[in-house]
Amino acid sequence: MSAIAPISFIPTCRAEMTARGWQELDVLFISGDAYVDHPAFGVPLLARWLEAHGYRVAIIAQPDWNNPEPLKALGRPRLCACVGAGAMDSMVNHYTAAKKVRNDDAYTPGGRAGLRPDRATIAYTGLVKRAFKGLPVIIGGIEASLRRLAHYDYWDNKVRRSILVDSKADLLIYGMAENVLLEVVQRLDSGECVKGISDLRGTACQVSAIEKDIERVPSFEQVAADPMAYNEAFRLAQKQNTPSMAKTLAQGHAKRFVVVNPPAPTLTAEEIDRIYALPFRREPHPSYTETIPAYEQIRWSITTHRGCYGGCSFCAIAAHQGKDVVSRSSGSILKEIQALTHTSHFRGTISDLGGPTANMYGTGCGDPAARRKCKRPSCLWPEICPHLETSDRRGSRLLRQARTTDGVKHVFVASGLRTDLLERQQAYFSELILHHTGGLLKVAPETTVNTVARIMHKPGPESFLKFLRWFWKENKQLGRKRGVVPYLIAGHPGCTISDMVDVALFLREHRLRVEQVQEFTPTPGSLATCIYHTGRHPMTDDPIHVPRDPEERQLQKALLLYHQPQMRNLVRKALQRCHRMEETGKLLGQGIKPPKTDNKLGASDRNATKHPRRTRKKPGRH
Ligand code: SF4
Known part of the structure; x- marks a missing residue:
């Protein structure tokens, strides 16, 4: 690896290229996040990695996806463009679990929303193709990685095609990309055509015909029409996460196939050390005048x-x-x-x-x-x-x-x-x-109900209780007064309202108080998302309860926050809905009003959530 001075930022415009004496780029990166020259940001890390191997790279961060001119201003790159949607899937970045538009974006200067498109990988790939016809486009990052095969998309509420097909990119790199991207760039540099790179571990590509011995997963058309076929495809795709079972997979999309090669070998500790030794400036590009919230969070x-x-x-x-x-x-x-x-x-x-x-x-x-x-x-x-x-x-x-x-x-x-x-x-x-x-240890049991813990692949309540007892004992012996804040998920597949009542009772019994509730979001690639879509566990085909109804999800959240006065009406409604009114006294204390009898949230419930002070009452005792 050639030594480089700990220096200037990666160029982001023609003037910065000229300052380095470059007339031409080898690789252009497009990023959905602002350019922060820090190893926690994927695109800058990969750009530094290629730079350290002698390639001339530039980054265009959060471009206007309708205007290819800023890309053209840098000139056509000699080898390829690499597109990354950012540190988060762009749909997770834009929408809440309730599918409401977020009004901020932590990866953008000033935390402003709206500087990257929905489905950023697809939009940016189109932008590169408009700027440089025929230039190979390589997509990667978490959005591309987890959408490499046909997948359920929560925001469209349907099965979407592989992102390779939708974006029309030439190659997809999944997982940790450093060595794979370097090999792709070196092969392009040696004159190989991007279409010829179909066998590289850690990549996916599109082909029109496949070898007989490649394992076929049910096609996009099959998984879109049949939840059982979706489960079968998920089972096969899961094997790629386990090195001993990983194989090349092919999934039909109309007349073509998306081929996903086995994962790349895991980087060694020495390789990761070398990556973190690259000369990062550890700060945002100086063109930004506003702070970038995600940078402030990881800065130190x-x-x-x-x-x-x-x-x-x-x-x-x-x-x-x-x-x-x-x-x-x-x-x-x-x-x-x-x-x-x-x-x-x-x-x-x-x-x-x-x-x-x-x-x-x-x-x-x-x-x-x-x-x-x-x-x-x-x-x-x-x-x-x-x-x-x-x-x-x-x-x-x-x-x-x-x-x-x-x-x-x-x-x-x-x-x-x-x-x-x-x-x-x-x-x-x-x-x-x-x-x-600090004062509180944040731990994430996610649930305290055995059946739900099994679906989440988490240890059950016995294990959490054992930990709590041990924690209090050690705390005492060490002479510290630390507390525990549990993180729990509402609306997870397998979790009913009655299960969540049990969680609330557990919290009350053990004097634990939840600060924030995480609402389950079916993001691409996870086992829980597969269950959310098909309603069955893909490994057993057993039916699983899925809380899709927004009211049920809201009631589950309210149960976790039962100690908050503004949740009292929702907690009563939840108890009524699962026929467990006998627990009202334990969760809400005395002086309880009868719950509403209709199934929809009443105005008072909604107001209670928005304006906590209007219904302020003494919380139930812990
Ligand atoms: S430690 Fe993990 S990887 Fe090793 S054998 Fe056990 S389960 Fe498998």
């Missing part, structure tokens, strides 16, 4: 690892980052922390030292032979695999090293934690409680 945070072996069914991290956890070396992380301490605005606080699940740092499968044959989607569920190496030696040492680095005053762990894992990590837990949490 450090990523310790990639991947997650939890396998929660509502989460698609494993489908994108992989099931294998790859941890950076402590040397690489500490170097990044030291560099941070030399930046001008750093005040001594690392806001987060973590990854997809903070306490997975330094852990992973301890038996390569078992891993090669492993068919489990999760190393933690239904029980912790005996081959999983859960030692907290590296994690706890890293916390100590980080907080004793010169110039560092505080290090927080704000990323999520797996409590079932934490119970085996006494040293890490002690470090956490003594030095790295």
Whole structure:
């Protein structure tokens, strides 16, 4: 890798290209996020990676998708354009779980909404094709990655074609793209046609004919018409998340096929260290005059690892980052922390030292032979695999090293934690409680009902209770007064109103209070989204209750917040709807009015949600 000076931003216009002495680009990146030169932002990271390998790259961030002129102003790139919708799927970015338009966008200067289109990958690919006819377009990032085969789209409420077909891009890279993109660019550079790149791991492409031995998944036309065919396609696609079962898949779309090659090999720790050692400026491009909320959030945070072996069914991290956890070396992380301490605005606080699940740092499968044959989607569920190496030696040492680095005053762990894992990590837990949490430890059991936990692939209430007892005991022994805030999901497939009443009773019994409720959103690629669409579990074909009705979802949310005065009417309605009025006293205390008898929300319920003070009453006791 050639050394580059720790320097200028990646060019974003002709003048910045000229300043580097470039007449022509090799690769043009289009990003749905603002350009922040920081490793937490995917497009800048890939641009720096190609730059480090000697390629001339530029980034156009959040372009007007109806105007190709700014792209043309940079000239036609020699090799290709790469399109990424941003750190989030553009539909998740634009709409709430209730499909309401969001009025902000954390990845945009000033947090303003509206600077990227719906289905940004499709819109930007069209923009590149208008600017540079015939130029190969490579799509990637989470939006492209999780929509690589025909998929249920919550916002259209229908099955959509593979995003490769809808965007007309030439190649799709899924998962962690560094090495795959580099190989694509090198092959294009050596004169290979993009149409010839049909066999590369970690990519998907369109072809008109397939070999006999390629595994066929039900076609788009079949999965769009038949939920059982959709489940079958999902079962086959899921295998690609498990290295030992991954195969090349082909899915018919009219007369053509979308071919998805097996995933690329997981990056090694050394490779990830090299990526994080690239010369990032760690700040937004100077052309921005407003702050970028997502940057403010990650500005002082450090990523310790990639991947997650939890396998929660509502989460698609494993489908994108992989099931294998790859941890950076402590040397690489500490170097990044030291560099941070030399930046001008750093005040001594690392806001987060973590990854997809903070306490997975330094852990992973301890038996390569078992891993090669492993068919489990999760190393933690239904029980912790005996081959999983859960030692907290590296994690706890890293916390100590980080907080004793010169110039560092505080290090927080704000990323999520797996409590079932934490119970085996006494040293890490002690470090956490003594030095790295504020007053409250945020944990995510997601539910406290066994049947729902099974569908979510989460440990059940017994495990959470065991954790709570252990937490209080340790807390006491360590002389700390830390609390626990549970994160729970409303409206998850399999969860009924009656289940949520049980969750509320559990919270009350154990004096826990929810701060925020996450409403389940069926995002592409997850097992829970498949169940949401088909109403059946794809692994067993068993029917599953799916709370699609907006009122039911609202009642589930209200139950989690039963302690809030403005939720009282909704809680009564929920209890009535599941015929559990006998629990009213436990959840709402005395002096209860009879619930409404109609099935629709009354005006008073809606007003109660919007104007909490109008109905302010003493909350039920905890
Ligand atoms: S720890 Fe167990 S479940 Fe996880 S990869 Fe290894 S063998 Fe598979």
